Amino acid sequence: MNFVGGDFFSTLNYSSCNEDWRTERKALSLSPTDRVLCICGSGDRPLNLLLDDPASILVIDKNPAQIHLLKLKVEAIKNLSYEEYVSFLGLKKNANRLFTFEFLSQFLDSDSKVFWKKNIDLIKKGVIYQGRWEKYFRKVSRMASLLRGEKIRRLFNQNSFDAQKRFVRYSWDSAFWRTTFKILLHPTVSRFFFGDPAFFEFVKIPFETGKFLYDRMLSSLQTYLAKENFMISLVFTGRLSKFDLPPYLDSSYFHAIKNRLDRLSFTCESLFDFFNNPKLEKFSAFSLSDVTSFFDQAGFERLLSGLINASADNAKFCIRQFLTSHFVPAKFEKIFVRDRVLELELEKQDRAFAYRFFVGKIHKA
Numbered sequence: 001m002n003f004v005g006g007d008f009f010s011t012l013n014y015s016s017c018n019e020d021w022r023t024e025r026k027a028l029s030l031s032p033t034d035r036v037l038c039i040c041g042s043g044d045r046p047l048n049l050l051l052d053d054p055a056s057i058l059v060i061d062k063n064p065a066q067i068h069l070l071k072l073k074v075e076a077i078k079n080l081s082y083e084e085y086v087s088f089l090g091l092k093k094n095a096n097r098l099f100t101f102e103f104l105s106q107f108l109d110s111d112s113k114v115f116w117k118k119n120i121d122l123i124k125k126g127v128i129y130q131g132r133w134e135k136y137f138r139k140v141s142r143m144a145s146l147l148r149g150e151k152i153r154r155l156f157n158q159n160s161f162d163a164q165k166r167f168v169r170y171s172w173d174s175a176f177w178r179t180t181f182k183i184l185l186h187p188t189v190s191r192f193f194f195g196d197p198a199f200f201e202f203v204k205i206p207f208e209t210g211k212f213l214y215d216r217m218l219s220s221l222q223t224y225l226a227k228e229n230f231m232i233s234l235v236f237t238g239r240l241s242k243f244d245l246p247p248y249l250d251s252s253y254f255h256a257i258k259n260r261l262d263r264l265s266f267t268c269e270s271l272f273d274f275f276n277n278p279k280l281e282k283f284s285a286f287s288l289s290d291v292t293s294f295f296d297q298a299g300f301e302r303l304l305s306g307l308i309n310a311s312a313d314n315a316k317f318c319i320r321q322f323l324t325s326h327f328v329p330a331k332f333e334k335i336f337v338r339d340r341v342l343e344l345e346l347e348k349q350d351r352a353f354a355y356r357f358f359v360g361k362i363h364k365a
């Protein structure tokens, strides 16, 4: 059950990383016997989860653009050196991306090849910053820089928590800034400028979105240095911080991930169609991102039913919740056994600061 229309599900919406890989790994604590079903998005989550050595990861997304992006990332990791790979994707400057794409295209399936040839401009500009979200972050960061460029520079120059806390308290946190946030993040404004339904379609707190995100961001600035927070960096500089790169873009993990790429497989379809497949295989872990932002409560419950069908007994799940307020209905409470302590811990630790969690195990018996 998905109520979102337009071209949203055929264009590239997520291209770099907007979920904290540390909390995802902690939530699922995968092991070599795990068979994972994983929402694709930018493809960062499945790539990062390979570090935990699962037996397999089936990546699903109903938007073909997201699957094409992951396939491109996979072939780039497989066939390029680390330096060539990150500069091809856009982490560093590169004038030869079209040439590299010509080389990589021999490894892509025909649908992906056609897609990227049509969207070659995204590759030319450095694809990890060409998703709808990433472009939005760039706009926000430019606007923020006009409004308070000097303060943003000072925020990212902080080297100690104590100094950062003082700076946030006395210089950063102002009535003007709070109001700006409230206005910019009001669902009506984001609908106009942005168009991601996750921002407005099923939001239960329309007038509080800006305040909610502002308060969460402030509390994150009390916990992590701004320059060590990939999300704060994306919002205020439009780029990932070199001090907090997701593993799939970090040289230390490049080879471990490269060696496990054959564990990934892909399917481009809606989760609901997937769950209806009579030959549905059973998974021992579900990495579902904040896919629930695209559903209303009825859709969320339909997702839970699908998960029961698709899960092995005691399967682990991690679902993020962005601005929706879904709940597990009484009929499912004994099946979806949530680890509330872990959920709160993850919520506090998550550097992407906006998410709340459903984490636990599916007890079918």
Ligand SMILES: C[S@@+](CC[C@H](N)C(=O)[O-])C[C@H]1O[C@@H](n2cnc3c(N)ncnc32)[C@H](O)[C@@H]1O
Binding pocket: 002, 009, 013, 014, 015, 016, 017, 018, 019, 039, 040, 041, 042, 043, 044, 060, 061, 062, 063, 066, 198, 269, 270, 271, 272, 289, 290, 291, 293, 294
């Ligand atoms: C919020 S995004 C995940 C983005 C993620 N935060 C990231 O960092 O990449 C969720 C993904 O779920 C996909 N999606 C939404 N509804 C879906 C459905 N019914 N079945 C399969 N995928 C769906 C969207 O296309 C999107 O790529």
